[in-house]
Amino acid sequence: MGEQRLLITDAVIVTMDETLGDLEGDILVEDRRIRAIGRGLAAEDAVRIDARGRIAIPGLIDCHRHVWQTALRSVTANWSLMDYVRGIRTAAGPAFRPEDIHAAQLAGALEMLNAGVTTVVDYSHDLLTPDHAWEAVRGLEESGIRALWCAGFNTPPGSENRFGDTTGKATFFRELARARFSGTGGRILLGIAPEELPLSTADAVEQQYRFARELGARITHHVNSAPFGRPPLEIAEELGPRGLLGPDVLLVHMNCTNDDEWRAVVESGASVVFTPETELQMGMGFPSTRRARSLGLRPAIGADIVSNNSGDLFFQLRLALQAERAQANEPRLRESEIIEGTSVPARQALAWGTVHGAEACGMADRVGRLAPGMAADLVLLDAEDVGMLGWSGRDAADHVVLQAHPGLVDTVLVDGRFLKRDGRLVADLEPLRQRMSETTEHVARTIEAAGGFGVADRSAGWDEAGETP
Ligand SMILES: [Zn+2]
Known part of the structure; x- marks a missing residue:
C-alpha cells in the first residue's frame, strides 16, 4: 500500500451519491481512495481525523x-x-x-x-x-x-x-x-x-x-x-x-x-x-x-x-x-x-x-461523489464557525449551498493527500507571494507600456444612480 490510511470520524457526510445519501459517520481512506463510508468504522492502524463539527462534501x-x-x-x-x-x-x-x-x-x-x-x-x-x-x-x-x-x-x-x-x-x-x-x-x-x-x-x-x-x-x-x-x-x-x-x-x-x-x-x-x-x-x-x-x-x-x-x-x-x-x-x-x-x-x-x-469533464468514475472506490478528493467544512451557528444539522446540502464560503474550508484532500489542514494551506505561500508580486508588476507594466488595455474607462461618466450615461 505504501500510503497512510486515514479514518475521518464523526462527520456529517454529504456524499452526493444516490445510494449513500447523507449520513453521520466515518470515511476510511486507503491507497488514495475512499475504502469505506459508514458508522463506527474500525481501522486500528489508521491515522484518525476527528471530524466532529465538520461537514464532509466531495471536492x-x-x-x-x-x-x-x-x-x-x-x-x-x-x-x-x-x-x-x-x-x-x-x-x-x-x-x-x-x-x-x-x-x-x-x-x-x-x-x-x-x-x-x-x-x-x-x-x-x-x-x-x-x-x-x-x-x-x-x-x-x-x-x-x-x-x-x-x-x-x-x-x-x-x-x-x-x-x-x-x-x-x-x-x-x-x-x-x-x-x-x-x-x-x-x-x-x-x-x-x-x-x-x-x-x-x-x-x-x-x-x-x-x-x-x-x-x-x-x-x-x-x-x-x-x-x-x-x-x-x-x-x-x-x-x-x-x-x-x-x-x-x-x-x-x-x-x-x-x-x-x-x-x-x-x-x-x-x-x-x-x-x-x-x-x-x-x-x-x-x-x-x-x-x-x-x-x-x-x-x-x-x-x-x-x-x-x-x-x-x-x-x-x-x-x-x-x-x-x-x-x-x-x-x-x-x-x-x-x-x-x-x-x-x-x-x-x-x-x-x-x-x-x-461527468462534464469525463471523471465521473473517480470524483464528484464520496463513495467506496472513488478517489479521496474531499473537503471538510467547519460547521462550528460563528457564521454557521444556529444550523440544526438537518439538510446539510441546502445549508452548504446557501451558506458556505472558502473561509469555512477546514481540510482538503486530493488523491488522499492533505493540501489544506486545520484551515491552512499546506503549501508555503511566502515564496509565491514574492513571485506573484513580481509577476503582477511585470504584467501591469508591460500592458501599460504597450498602451494599456484599450478599454474605455467609463467610470468618470457615471451619474448619481451609478448608471453609465
Ligand atoms: Zn472562458
Whole structure:
C-alpha cells in the first residue's frame, strides 16, 4: 500500500451519491481512495481525523476557468465581453512570460484548493510559446490539484506566433502529450480547447476537433457566447453539420443557443458548463441552467476568470441557483401571480459543482461523489464557525449551498493527500507571494507600456444612480 490510511470520524457526510445519501459517520481512506463510508468504522492502524463539527462534501469541480489570469485579478470589474476580448485576450495575453504563467497557474490552483475546489477544467488560451505550455502544466502539477488542462489552439492576438500554423501547434501538443501526459489515470489530463469560431475559420476548428480525437483528448470550447451583431448559430451552421459534437465535448456559455441547437447538443451527448458571474455581468445573458435542465442535460459551473470575480465556487453555484429561480419567477410576477415555492432545490446546485461537473469533464468514475472506490478528493467544512451557528444539522446540502464560503474550508484532500489542514494551506505561500508580486508588476507594466488595455474607462461618466450615461 505504501500510503497512510486515514479514518475521518464523526462527520456529517454529504456524499452526493444516490445510494449513500447523507449520513453521520466515518470515511476510511486507503491507497488514495475512499475504502469505506459508514458508522463506527474500525481501522486500528489508521491515522484518525476527528471530524466532529465538520461537514464532509466531495471536492468541488470547477469546469471552466482560465487559470493564467490570476495575475490580472479584478481588472475586468466594469467590463463587457467585448471589453474583455480587447483588454485581456488582445492586450494582456502577450504580456505574460513563461515564468508569469507558472506563478499565476500555481497561485490560481492554490486559491482553488483553499476554497475547496479539487478539480478544474483549465481553458489555457495564452500559450504564446512552448515554454508557456510547459509552465502552465507545471504550475498546476505543483499545487496538487486535479485538472483537465485544455491546451488552447488560439494564437494570442498581437503575439509573435512561435508555433507556425495549426499544424505546428498540433505537432507541439503531440510532443507535450507524449512527454507529460500518459494514459488516462493521471491527476492532470490533457484536453484541447479549439479556437473560437468567431475568431477563426470553421475548417481550422474542424481540424482541431479531429486532432483532439486522434490524441484521445477531451475537448472544451466557448460556443454561442454572445451575438456579435447577429445570432451566432455556431452549432446550427458549423459544429452540427460538420459532425463535431460528441460525448467528449464540453461546451462553454451557450447563452445564445436556439432550440434546434439545444436539441443537437442533447442528441450528441455533449456536456455544458455555465459561468454565472461573468455571463450576468458581461452581456451574455442569464446562465442557461434552466434551459439545459429542461432538456435533461446536467450542467456544470465555472468561475471563469479571477481577472473579474473571486475563485469562490460556492458563490458561483449559489448565483446560478438564484439566477435560475429569479428567471423562473419573472414571467409569473409579470402576470401578478403569487409565487409559491422555488423552481429548483438548493441541493441541485451542489450537484452542478460535484457529480455533474465530474461527468462534464469525463471523471465521473473517480470524483464528484464520496463513495467506496472513488478517489479521496474531499473537503471538510467547519460547521462550528460563528457564521454557521444556529444550523440544526438537518439538510446539510441546502445549508452548504446557501451558506458556505472558502473561509469555512477546514481540510482538503486530493488523491488522499492533505493540501489544506486545520484551515491552512499546506503549501508555503511566502515564496509565491514574492513571485506573484513580481509577476503582477511585470504584467501591469508591460500592458501599460504597450498602451494599456484599450478599454474605455467609463467610470468618470457615471451619474448619481451609478448608471453609465
Ligand atoms: Zn472562458
